Amino acid sequence: MPTTVLATKLFPPARRSGLVGRPRLVARLDSTLEPGHRLALVSAPAGFGKTTLVAEWAAGHERVGWLSLDDGDNALPRFLAHLWAALPGIRVAPPAADVPTTAALTALVNDYAAQADLQSVLVLDDYHVIEALDVHEAVAFLLDHLPDQLHLVVATRADPPFPLARLRGRGQLTEIRVDDLRFAGAEAGAFLNDVMGLRLTENDVRALEGRTEGWVAGLQLAALSLRGVSDISGFLQAFTGSHRFVIDYLADEVLARQRPETRDFLLRTAVLERLTGPLCDAVSGTAGSARILDELDRGNVFLVALDADRTWYRYHHLFRDVLRARLLAERPEELPRLHRAASEWYAGQRQAPEAIRHALAAGDHERAGRLIEEAVPEARRTRQDALLVQWIGALPESVVRPNPVLCIVAGWASMTAGELGPMERWLDDAEVALEAGAREPAVAGTWADTEDLRMAPAMVEVYRAALAQARGDVPTTVQRAERALDLAGPDDHFVHGAAGGFQALAAWSMGDVPEALSMYSAAVRSLHAAGNLTDEQDSAVVLGDLWMAAGRPSRARKTFDQALAAATRDGEPYPRVTADLHVGLAELDRELDELDRAEAHLETARVLAEHGSITENRHRWYVAKAQVRVARGDFADALGLLDEAERLYRRGSYPELRPIAAMKARVHLAARDLVAAEAWARGISDEVSYLNEYNQLTLVRLRIRSGDDVQELLDRLRADAGRRPGSLLEIGVLQALAHHVHGDRTTALAVLREALEAAPEPEQYKRLFLDEGLAPPEPTGLPDPLTERELDVLRLLDTELTGPEIARRLYISLNTLRTHTKRIFTKLDATNRAGALRRARDRGLL
Secondary structure (H helix, E strand, O other): OOOOOOHHHHOOOOOOOOOOOOHHHHHHHHHHHOOOOOEEEEEOOOOOOHHHHHHHHHOOOOOEEEEEOOHHHHOHHHHHHHHHHHOOOOOOOOOOOOOOHHHHHHHHHHHHHOOOOOOEEEEEEOHHHOOOHHHHHHHHHHHHHOOOOEEEEEEEOOOOOOOHHHHHHOOOEEEEOHHHHOOOOHHHHHHHHHHOOOOOOHHHHHHHHHHHOOOHHHHHHHHHHHOOOOOHHHHHHHOOOOOHHHHHHHHHHOHHHOOHHHHHHHHHHHHOOOEOHHHHHHHHOOOOHHHHHHHHHHOOOOEEEOOOOOOOEEEOHHHHHHHHHHHHHHOHHHHHHHHHHHHHHHHHOOOHHHHHHHHHHOOOHHHHHHHHHHHHHHHHHOOOHHHHHHHHHHOOHHHHOOOHHHHHHHHHHHHHOOOHHHHHHHHHHHHHHHHHHHHOHHHHOOOOOOHHHHOHHHHHHHHHHHHHHHOOOHHHHHHHHHHHHHHOOOOOHHHHHHHHHHHHHHHHHOOOHHHHHHHHHHHHHHHHHHOOHHHHHHHHHHHHHHHHHOOOHHHHHHHHHHHHHHHOOOOOOOOOHHHHHHHHHHHHHHHOOOHHHHHHHHHHHHHHHHHOOOHHHOOHHHHHHHHHHHHOOOHHHHHHHHHHHHHHOOOOOOOOOOOHHHHHHHHHHHOOOHHHHHHHHOOOOOOOOHHHHHHHHHHHHHHHHOOOOOHHHHHHHHHHOOOOHHHHHHHHHHHHHHHHHOOOHHHHHHHHHHHHHHOOOHHHOHHHHHHHOOOOOOOOOOOOOOOHHHHHHHHHHOOOOOHHHHHHHOOOOHHHHHHHHHHHHHHOOOOOHHHHHHHHHHOOOO
């Protein structure tokens, strides 16, 4: 009986309105028509727009035949009948049932070869439904003997068993695969907003594109779900493979088509982030996983290869979500066993992060704790801070507290969060655990035998030194650091480096910069010997700051530049210190008044900080940016940046030498907002020390503006700063400024000359001088110029405010106001308020 041809299989799908054009891929398909070209293969999983693309291309060409395949075409006679019906311009009759396939196809080839001037194309859509060997052989025969006038386009979810390698080697194959078909950037935006009628922002489009990995069907499913949704951002965060549209689509189109053993493999391995044969064997409990992965890869079952050798894979994110949802729904009791098996495999491969992650997922906290103990030395050496914080936070306290190493890690994690009280309690627990282990060997036997356990007593003292340093308790810092060194062995290089570093920081806090430089350099050498290269890199930031305090910005720049070169020398472009080094360079450039260059370094630092930065320095970018904004006269923006810096600031190992509140006061001064500056000044201690120096020098600037005598305070500050050339230069500038505003220009110039001659590199401090130009009162032409505070009083006298109201506005007593008023009258040669205002206007003071 002759096979009935279904006409509906011979037409490409109708072109939908609003289709997103893909001219780049259409042009790739045009190569199908080149002489000698045989096959264009469009191969990708379900829902990636294969058919739509080929139909778009076919619509632009004549003599294109189309055949949509289905399961029934696995019968060779039916396939050949539809093939003949689809071929454009064929003149030979369809083969009878008793005609050999080779003879029928030879007649077909000869017929097209005789039509030398006609180029024809045959599209076979949904070829993945073909499983019959004889059909595959028929198409392979046709490919081997195609004349130049006939070309083949195959759209499929899985690569067909054709001689693809041979065709590829001969240049007779065009391939369009999943990475080519993904919607990205403008295409995703056009699809979601123009085709699907949404109004998504660029960020929303980017988020959805990333979540679906450019999968067209996923974008469409999300778009359908978004219609009528008011909280778009919330939806995008929640859109996963658990969404019902995605589950229905993938369950119907993918899971239901798999063999039972393949479906079982998919579900069990869904707990894995990455897939490779031996790992999948361990988790699935069966052998042959590498073969299954290869079949899934060739079958385009939402598998993404992670290496060129196709040894490691992962599932498409949404597909993995569906698998996990099904596993949780159908076999929740298997989850702990699957994760535990994965943890054991990764532990055997010495891949601690994955082993720990799966142990935690299995709920096996005892195992996770032991694995974390073993991983701490390497994680500490390479400063995998985020991982350590994540791990220790996932463990219950009942696992952490009996273990000294885990307690120390928990204390360190508290410190990185700025929580000093919990840090102290964790260190107490570490000492209790160590004492219990000393009393009962069986307790100590439960701990992992690591270098961190051996160094634990000394490390407790190191972190107590860190705690004291963060609290500004310099004597205790020194005491704890010395105790750590006493407990350390000669080869405990990390303890020597860490404790020596805290001794140096204590010397820095006390203002002994030369001693701090010497001690810190020695500490860095110990860190290098310990193999803590990340800590060694990080130390460049502190060394650069110390050279600045020593009045040697050029040495600071050299330190930053050398560290930056070393950090990127071995092809690792984003060590965490690089962002902080660029911030340091920005501060140096700002001091040179190279503001554009400083801005460029800050922009680089902003980008690099996305890959990480030193925890204690996260606020510093905002400080440096604020300083640049002040230099440009944008005081409001500077204050906003300092607000953010204040939010991010964490007390830690570095001494707090530039309190953010004092920085804000300096911005208020530059903006001539003395009221805000005075409000800050009321809480400032009169102690003269290096830790209080920035506050005191800010107060000096305010008092100079108010016309007060500051020389005695500056003399005390100068005496304390004897071993800090950077501080001495700033103090000398302020002494000169104080003489200047009181009209003693001769002394001002002499003091300034002395400060410049004593400074090692005065030419590196341009902004120090330029910024102070904002502070002095403008010359008035009076023999005895009005001070800035007297000018403030004068401006308020030129209002309707009463004397008590003016005093309250300026936060001064009524007696102080009367003193200022009397001086104003004397300097302006006036006897009353009205006369003083009149003379002030005559001199341009109002």
